[in-house]
Every structure is written in structure tokens, then in C-alpha cells.
Amino acid sequence: MxxxxxxxxxxxxxxxxxxxxxxxxxxxxxxxxxxxxxxxxxxxxxxxxxxxxxxxxxxxxxxxxxxxxxxxxxxxxxxxxxxxxxxxxxxxxxxxxxxxxxxxxxxxxxxxxxxxxxxxxxxxxxxxxxxxxxxxxxxxxxxxxxxxxxxxxxxEPPLARTDLGGLVLAKYNSLRGQQHVAARLRAAISPALAYAALQALWRRDELEDTARVTLFAELAAHFRSLTPLPVEADEGISDEQFVRNVVEVVFGAKPGIAADGGPGPASAAAASGG
Known part of the structure; x- marks a missing residue:
């Protein structure tokens, strides 16, 4: 068969x-x-x-x-x-x-x-x-x-702007003023990986501490490897916060938004084709 x-x-x-x-x-x-x-x-x-x-x-x-x-x-x-x-x-x-x-x-x-x-x-x-x-x-x-x-x-259909509901976006994002860095990240990060990082942020509270630290360390290391970063864009920033910053600039979220009641992980899966 x-x-x-x-x-x-x-x-x-x-x-x-x-x-x-x-x-x-x-x-x-x-x-x-x-x-x-x-x-x-x-x-x-x-x-x-x-x-x-x-x-x-x-x-x-x-x-x-x-x-x-x-x-x-x-x-x-x-x-x-x-x-x-x-x-x-x-x-x-x-x-x-x-x-x-x-x-x-x-x-x-x-x-x-x-x-x-x-x-x-x-x-x-x-x-x-x-x-x-x-x-x-x-x-x-x-x-x-x-x-x-x-x-x-x-x-991979082109990465579309999406609602980052459920994430509280920081007022300060070290990548927000780095237009050339943000452009390189958008070009290098596949839509599937971008949605996977978004799902990881949505589901952070469902993960065990060790698994969460490992996951965001791997994501942050990959994102950092994609483009040279100015010192001020990465210095003193945790792996999870760095991933959050990347997700914000990749999806084009507006600064200072506290997103509540938006779509959860299921919506992200649908947006990424399943």
C-alpha cells in the first residue's frame, strides 16, 4: 500500500x-x-x-x-x-x-x-x-x-502584516530605529520561521522554564546570525526580548502597543497555512 x-x-x-x-x-x-x-x-x-x-x-x-x-x-x-x-x-x-x-x-x-x-x-x-x-x-x-x-x-507566501494580539509590546525596541537592520531581517527570515517565533512568544507561559530558555536562545542566536548588529541594538537584551523585538519589526507592529484580546496561537497557525 x-x-x-x-x-x-x-x-x-x-x-x-x-x-x-x-x-x-x-x-x-x-x-x-x-x-x-x-x-x-x-x-x-x-x-x-x-x-x-x-x-x-x-x-x-x-x-x-x-x-x-x-x-x-x-x-x-x-x-x-x-x-x-x-x-x-x-x-x-x-x-x-x-x-x-x-x-x-x-x-x-x-x-x-x-x-x-x-x-x-x-x-x-x-x-x-x-x-x-x-x-x-x-x-x-x-x-x-x-x-x-x-x-x-x-x-512561502509573502510575509503579511498580522495582528500581534496577546503580546504586550515594549515602548522601547532596540531594533526600531535600525532601519537597515530591520530590512535585512525581513528579507532573511522566512514567513514560517517568523510565525513560529510569534507562536513561541504566544505560548511562552505553556513551556517549562528550561525549554523556554533553550527555545528563545536558539531563536535569538539564529536571528543574530542573519545580520551584523550595532552594539546598542543587542547590548544587555535578553534572548526572549530580542526575539520579541525581531518579531515586532518583522511584522511591522506599531510602537508602544499593548495588544490584548487578539488572536491566539490557532490564528497564527491559520495565517501560516495550517
Missing amino acids: TEERLDRLRVRTPEGVSFTFELASPVTRLAAWAVDKATIIAAWSLLSALIMIVGVLSPDLARGAIQIGFFVLATGYGIACEWLWNGRTLGKRLLHLRVMDERGLPLRFSQVVIRNLLRAIDSLPIAYLVGGGAALLGRKAQRLGDFAAATIVVR
């Missing part, structure tokens, strides 16, 4: 916070791949013109460069984009897709390398028939590269 195909994947952290991801369909992934393929071909046309110039001086070197150049360019494009853009290529950015670890953990560089190296197999015999077939038949729409790297591709 085949396993039922999933449209959404629910991830539960060890600290008890769960959130849901919408899995990207093979058709949407194919559209993103078409954009990436066109980008690679355009870049290759420029690079091959340079190789032809080199060929005038050294035909053997030019032939060798042509034989391996396209593979290196195509593979390097995927690795560089997905690592530097947090799991996204140009095509994925346009279609609001992102590569992530299937357990909801931070994406590792080794995973990015593995899934891109195995594109050579997934693309066989033509037009990604092997990878597309695996994605259509698998529960999590994973091609072979995703299976090997333990990754999934999720759809």
Missing part, C-alpha cells in the same frame, strides 16, 4: 512548538526550475563567448573548459544561491519557494551541496523525468536529491 501524499508538513520542535509548511508541488517546482535554467543558459552564453576568445590562443584549453564548464556553472549556481539566499534560487524567489531541512532544522551547507550534485541524476533522461517522477510518487514531493540530503521544498 502506498503512503498518502502530503500537501502540508507539520514540524514540532523539542520545546513543544509546532508549525506547518505547505509543500511545493512538482508543477511549481518545475516552473521555478525553468526560470533557473533560463538564467543559467543566459550566463553560459556570456561565459562561452569568453571561452571562445580563449580558444583562439589555446583550443585544447577551450575544449576542456566547454566540457566541464556548463556542469560547474549549473551546479555552482544552485549551491551558491541556495546557501546565500537561505534555500532560494532566482526561480524559487519569484515563485515564493524555499529549500529547508525536512525536520525544520537550519539548512546545512552539506545538504545544499548534496541536493545540487544529484541534479545530474534527477534530470535524466530528459526534463527531470527521474526527479519529477520521484516527487510525484513520494509523500513529501522530494526528488532523489532531496531524499539524499533530507530536504524539502516549501511554498
